[in-house]
Amino acid sequence: MASYFNDIQAALDTRLSSYSGGYEIAWPNTNFEPEANQTFLSPTFIPADTVQAGLGENGKDNTQGLYQIDVVYPAGSGRSTIPDGLADHFKRGTILSYNGLNVRIRSVSISPALTEGAFHFVPITVDFYTYTDAR
Numbered sequence: 001m002a003s004y005f006n007d008i009q010a011a012l013d014t015r016l017s018s019y020s021g022g023y024e025i026a027w028p029n030t031n032f033e034p035e036a037n038q039t040f041l042s043p044t045f046i047p048a049d050t051v052q053a054g055l056g057e058n059g060k061d062n063t064q065g066l067y068q069i070d071v072v073y074p075a076g077s078g079r080s081t082i083p084d085g086l087a088d089h090f091k092r093g094t095i096l097s098y099n100g101l102n103v104r105i106r107s108v109s110i111s112p113a114l115t116e117g118a119f120h121f122v123p124i125t126v127d128f129y130t131y132t133d134a135r
Contacts, residue, residue, distance in 0.1 A: 004063065004101060004132045009045045011098035012067045012128065016043055019089050021082070026072075036118055039073040039082070053131060060131045064106075067126040075120045083110050083122050090126045103130045 016025065019041070026032040026042040034040055046066040053062035067090075071082045087108040094105040111123040 002133065002135060003099065004130075004135075005047060007099045007101040008047070008063065008065070008103055008128070008130060011096040011101065011103045012045065012126070013043065014098060015090065015094075015096050016041065016069060019086060021085070023082070034072070034119070037074050039071070039080070041082075041086075042070040042072055044068045044070075050132075050135075052134070054134075058134050061134055062129060062131055064127075064129040067128060069124045069126065071122040071124060072119050073122075075115045075118055077120070080122065083124050086124045090124075101130060101132065103128050 024038070024040045026034070026040055028044065044067070046068060047063065048065045050061050050063040052059050054060040069086055071080060071086065073080055073082070087110070090105050090108050092105055092107050096103045096105070106127040106129055108127070109125050111125060113120060113122045115121070
């Protein structure tokens, strides 16, 4: 059984784990209670369609998607350089490998920030794609 979707997410998660700065990561579907003055990262894996990219029944599949990383820091603390650091860490053209699967970063962008309660959220969006064997 192929584990392409899991491998894609694992490649992206592994890359995020290697980001320096010592920030805690609020991984999906895990318990996480942020402290009031804590800066942390919160990733979300957003796969898009998988489409046939090669001819024939055994042609390669192309899977694309987004990996959103919310940079979360205390509201009222001013601007942060973390979004730029993450963009550099996931820069365009970077190839991430996991379990023999290569995931290529197409682009990195920032979205409008949002303040909610005690925290300020800055979304960083990593656009990725990969080619896999047909399913």
